[in-house]
Amino acid sequence: MEHITLLLGIVIITALVFDFTNGFHDTANAMATTISTGALKPKTAVAMSAVLNLVGAFMSVEVAKTISKGLVNEEGIQPEVIYAALVGAILWNLLTWLVGLPSSSSHALMGGLIGAAVASAGLGAVNGGTLVTKVLLPAVAAPIVAGVAAMFAAKVTYKLGRNVGEKTSAKGYRAGQIASAGLVSLAHGTNDAQKTMGIITLALIAGGALAPDADPPVWVIVSAGVAIALGTYLGGWRIIRTMGKGLTDLQPQQGFAAQTSAAAVILSSSNLGFSLSTTHSCSGAVMGAGLGRKGGVVRWSTATRMFVAWGLTLPAAALVSALAELAMRTGDVGVAAVTVFLVGSCVAIWLVSRRQVVDHTNVTDDDAEDPGVVTTAIAAVAVPPAGVAAVAGTDLKATIPAPVAHAAGETPAAPAAAV
């Protein structure tokens, strides 16, 4: 521990920021159905999820060292590469949150690592086979597996439970949803908080502050757990709304079927050696449960936007990270420029989000979001990173109707333009 350089410090802080975005991005996985069916009040739900994420972060450190292993060759990884990877992952997480689409934080992180590693060491740094078996195939399989299971479960519970009295039904499905949502939260804490621990540990090793093969230090475990719990408590209300209300209309029976399916898929996949993404499983389970009720519909337009976001996650994060890595080649000036770009983009995205606030008070409201905003923002997402913030800023301004055009309406584009 002789020296933690300034760069290393920045990397650690950025990793914790990623952890935080990971928390609020993935709250929806555990709690969207619980909130939309009214089983828990929104604030209670996110508080419970946050506590369980924190507990989960301390329960095991097995995942912590595996995040980059096998996918990217660890030799030659510099702190700059990890920093570049985190920049791409954070920006993608924030953009998908802005448009309210669930997407995998792990894919964003992997995409970032791949992009940064390729920019730094060439195509040889990435194992193509591992990419297909660990990333692409699971992304396709997860929603199918979880969706089919949730669909059958919903059918079964409607059929068996048709004579259950109203009081028992309300109480029962409430308890069932809380239990399965709790399991998902706990599993999320053990998996995703540990990914950040793994990244920070990797950065410490790469920066020479830790010996290779060292376990994550205690302060890393504590700070990663706290960061993800805080993010979870903040609540990614936009994504919760999409998953709980946007994809399909859920009744308690369906919410219970979906959460149980998600928990079963996550636990069985991580224990049977074929890891499936939490986000993809949960989204698939919600859609399956939507189809499992007679007359239930899935809004395929929303689902399609989500699938597009899934497909873009890896390449988009990789592209941003690759550019960040190339920029940092120029030395300290590059690092400073990337940092300014990251902070500026985050501020810009946050300002844009204030134009249409979604929080615990209106997360279960029925009013449909303006499709123009989402479609435009999706289009903006595909634009090369340097333009993303600016384009998102201006296009959104153009499509959002009059009510929000108050005095503050002019500010969001300014930081974006400055970057």
Next chain:
Amino acid sequence: MKIDWAALGSVFGVSLFATVALVALFTLGMVGLSKHEAATDAGGGAALARTGAYACFALCAAAVAYGIYLIIA
């Protein structure tokens, strides 16, 4: 590149079975509980329905406990 279809297949099978079995079990528990409550309201009792319901819920609780064990292990 080798895709582990066996692992994927078993994940699919186990998830499907576990989900449907657990949801069915839980629903049966509620059916029993509902019968018992209806009987109580009518002044009688349905001990068998209640016992069966609690057995179902106990099995579900055991499944949750096993889930927590899997997360920790």
